[in-house]
Amino acid sequence: MLDHVSISHKSGIVLWSKSYTPSASNLVGSSSNPINALLKDVLVEGRSAVHGGGGGRESYEAGGWKMEWVLENGLDLVFVVAYHRLLHLPYIPTLLETIKSLFLTLYEPFLLSFVDSLRDGVVSTTASDWEFNKLLDGWDKVFDKVVKKAEMEELGVGKARKPFGRKATPIPKAALDAVFGGEEPRTDHVVPAAEMPVAPSTPKGQSAEEIARNVSALKARLAKAGGGGSSGGKKKVGGGGLPGSPSGGGSESDSPSKRSSSNNNNNKPPAASKVMRKWGDSSFTESDMAALDFSSPPPPPSSSSSSDPSSSAPTLSASQIADLISKDAMGSRTKDGFYDVADLNGSSSGGGVLEGGGEDEEEDDMIEKALEKSRLRKERELLGEDLGVDGAGEEEGGTGGRVVGGMSSWFTRLTGGKVLTKGDLKPVLEAMEKHLMSKNVAKGIAEKMCEGVEKALVGRKLGGFGSVKSEVRASLSQSITRILTPKSSTDILLEIKRKQQTPSLLLLSSSSSQAKPDPYKMVFVGVNGVGKSTNLSKVCFWLLQNDLRVLIAACDTFRSGAVEQLRVHVRNLGMLREAEGKEGGEDEGRRTRVELFEKGYGKDSAGIAREAIAYAKEKSFDVVLIDTAGRMQDNEPLMRALAKLVTVNTPDKIVFVGEALVGNEAVDQLTKFDRSLRDFSSATQGAEQRGIDGMILTKFDTIDDKVGAALSMTYVTGQPILFVGCGQTYTDLRHIRVNHIVEALLKD
Template sequence: MLDHCSISHKGGLVLWSRSFTPDAAHLASSSASPVNSLIREALIEGRTAEEKYEKDGYAVKWTFVNDLELIFVVAYQRILQLTYVNDLLAALKSLFVKYFEPFLTSFVASLHAISTAKVAANEVTSWNFVKAFDGWDTVFDKLLRGLEDRAAQDRKARLRTVARPAPEESTSPSDDQSTAPSLSSDAPHDEQQIARNVQALKNRLRGRGGRRGGGVSRTASRSGVDNVPTSDSESPAKRKAKTKTQRKWGDEPVTESDMASLDFSLDKNEASNGAIGSHDLQALVDQSSLGTRTRDGLYEVKDWEFSKEGEADKFIANALQPGGAKAAAPSGSLGTLGSLFARLTGSKVLSEQDLKPVLEGMKQHLMKKNVAKEIADKVCEGVGESLVGKKVGGFQTTNAAVRMALSTSLTRILTPKTSTDLLLSIRTKLSSPLPSSQQRMPYSITFVGVNGVGKSTNLSKVCFWLIQNDLRVLIAACDTFRSGAVEQLRVHVRNLSMLGVNGATDSKGRVELFERGYGKDAAAIAKEAIMFARDKDFDVVLIDTAGRMQDNEPLMRALAKLVSVNNPDKIIFVGEALVGNEAVDQLTKFDRALRDFSSASSSGKGRGIDGMLVTKWDTVDDKVGAALSMTYVTGQPIIFVGCGQTYTDLRQLRVANVVQAILND
């Protein structure tokens, strides 16, 4: 049974709606409505290619009529699995347009006139939808009743098919009755016969013939000699003891002086000569990558900029010139798209057949930009749905329509729903008023991700950025599994403590390491670190976690425990820019595991990924499709990208730059 059905204009006006239950009527009028959530989280973000949207136990499906700018929406309880919803949407769209097309055309034209200020805005109130759609309720009821009756008949037919006994099939005798007994025979067997059949089957699977005796050698068995002992059947007294002898590397044990000479991790006169080992301090900071200071004295990292600015727009414009498409179009995928766009000439209404080759070329282009195949399919389907039924005319109109649809779709997906200003979030928490009896908690950030993506390295880059903004940072070494993880963070802390802030030559006291060694509970260490930071007046706690694969359930449960116990302010997923299709699998399973396991281990709602940090960004040039894939999967923003080996190699992403790089050929 349906819960809600509505027909709306894309501008937000509801032309007709029907709720079938009191709960559905309440939900339809509230901000928590599944339909309102669909508009906020799917339609506005350009996720129009999804098969259905699920929210709070409801499933929502929809379809468009682009030329009339209409949205048809159906909501029902997810557990029901209604089979006729797709047919209902198709029939609704067809019948509603057939009955009321003249009224709808004039209504949409009046809205466009209002938006262009050609008529007064109060004229829109003169439309009487109840009177205009008189009789539609009867048509809808008849349509719905017919589809429900047909679904009920199909369900009864399936049940009769399942209940009907299957005809008996004759089984052919086995080729080898001695080694492959028929266990499915209807003839009664006594216990001895069953035991013999089972034993024969076991012997056949072992490949040892019809006799038992696992210690009989194959040579003896083939020659007809039974019970010939092999080396495995010899008594333990006759066997030689096979023990591994200890290897000796020297005549004398290693002394403390030997260990000291081999230890390169300790500080050795760094304060006196201004160097770290044999490396100059300046090698840790790339002056060309340093961020800028705002008027308020805040340190901001640089924006990532795409170097080939304007090339994509220039190319598409040249490719779509009459008679010049072949000369201007290279062998790239956008060149192919340009030639496909050129076919859509003249004034016409775009159909699915017209757009099919264009969308296929668009999908191949996105995949070449490292966009995951699943995401490329959905983006192209969404672009196609927004164009089907639109009237275009001439080269420039077609180019503008397709170009704007693709650019708009990418921009909607990449535009963050939440603020990416991490520094603002930190300062807001630290400056919020507290009761006099309550002690201020530090801002905590947890870094999670798979093995080897660069969590610890990029954590140190974020730490450098925080130190430059005069914040005291405590790094919690919660990777208690990987050998050298604590030592790696210790080196970073030592380096960061010697880099200057605002011209100073030393920043000791601004960053410290909190560690408890290896093999300990990471959740307990993180909790201790947060309490230590609270007592010592640290501003931020950066929690480093062990890398783990997204399919490893025990490790994902341990990570969810760390999240539920400590409730960090931000959970940042660290991923690679090179992963392509793997980004979808990694992020989906990380987010789902965190939400499921953290909600199961705590009374509150499960926590998911709050943002992403994409590493190795400097290795992909303009193939930045991983940003699109990651943002599409989670709906969360990319806060930073890592693009080098120094502490200043951190960048912010601008949506326009990413869209430009994706569209570039």
């Protein structure tokens, strides 16, 4: 829609310009440049511009263009947008204010030195002496994003499209009448036009008898395409439509083809009797259950119920295997040679979620803020409000008691130099509570956080305005840090290493040198659909990168496709190992690094887990990852079954997998899971009381800086967040640090 955009100095130096069409580029380069006419007539000579559009917008028309502009008087810069004079583009004022704000923000040091040099007469005023392309590198990309966002906001985004599908085209009625002689054709089947039989071309000298035979053949082909003869009791389709044909005027039953069809029908076996309906109160038989079992057959007995990934689905291509991981998201190796996943701020991957995901997302965030600022300025101008010089009132929260938002505006309500009381802190704490809830912190936890800050500040004497802000932020930061600091170890690799090096009691009491240590056991629990199986496979990839042998136990025997999903993950992880050249080794018994242990559906999950652990010990696996069925936290029978699995198999780590998208629901889920496990696991005499040992937060790439679920979950159990999931590849697993969450929660 735009023809030309330029940023220039009033002296005539063009800092940056962009033309969208060849004709616009030629027009700007000619002697009749409309931009020069605008600068001369309106800005230099002070002639009045044309008022057009809403809100008293000024524009200038020249050379078939309509031009709108905005000035930066402090630096004598002019931002001009030109487009065809017949177009109506309401978003142009917002676009101009946005690019002005962004340009000044990004290149302020250079612009100040450039303008000072011009004013002092130190440098030449010819554009050829300046290398603006290098100095303003990256501005083209930023500008294109601004234009795209402004246009999409003006036009609306995400209009639903009608589903596209190919529909069958009915045969025209005239064609059917020509074939069937005007009688009613079959209606139980519509032949698509692409499948419609085409009659052979007939020369002009063809006899009537030949034409009749062709018509009969066409009828037979149409009847065959429609599914055969009509059902009993319905009217038969008539004979040929032309007089004088052999079958004309007679019934189709007189033809040899019809008699042959009748003989074939007589030889067919009698139809089977109707099967009675099975109602809900009738019992199911084994044959009924077998008819509904569409799962794959169990593996042969020689495999000991363990699935080899090489024997499952077809192999993937090299490009498909490469897409399973993201090189940019790979972690790093420690000094000891261990592979560790990257931190969420992108210390190992070059960009993280909380930091905006790299330069592109930082630019997007900056553009969004500039657009919002331009919209606020436009709204206030329409309301006749005075913003002050360069919008200072807007940046500081407005004048006349108006508060734009943000935690900085909360602190300005406090006054220093006195002993703080509850009355002084009440408005600040109310705003703080709303801020925490907007970050997805559960309401009850946000209230307790504010109570802690209140207790820390009431009665404290503050000496100035600046100290109020720093003390309140420090108090909130300290409170969040205390909650998020882990109370137990989060180094799973160290725990695995210790278990491998420390012999079990059975090994000490056994006189056989062939006794083997127990594998490290991790159980993944959570509600339905949070991503337990997916993040289990990510943890498996991390363990494989540390040269550990992993057995995945498929203990979700309820959800359809759960076993098949894990089988696909095991196949993919095995192919990744082969692609990296790490599969195999001198010890043939340790050839396969990852396997799946499954017994199908409808079995006892606790028993499957026990058998998987025994198999892992026998085959010298280092880690067993136990996948469980999703269940709601209020379902007592299912929670008892989960507690039974924990009590029977005594896992080393019980990991709760939850979504980062939820707020109050996260507290309810985690509280009831932890309480049910502790209550039901200790119900058995002599059993140890077990609860949640750690959490994995999934879908963390969808929440921006709304990380309140992390604070809520840690506050409930006091257990650490082991990992966060932030993507769809096996490398999209991250560590989250305490300071990351604190910064995100305090961010305005």
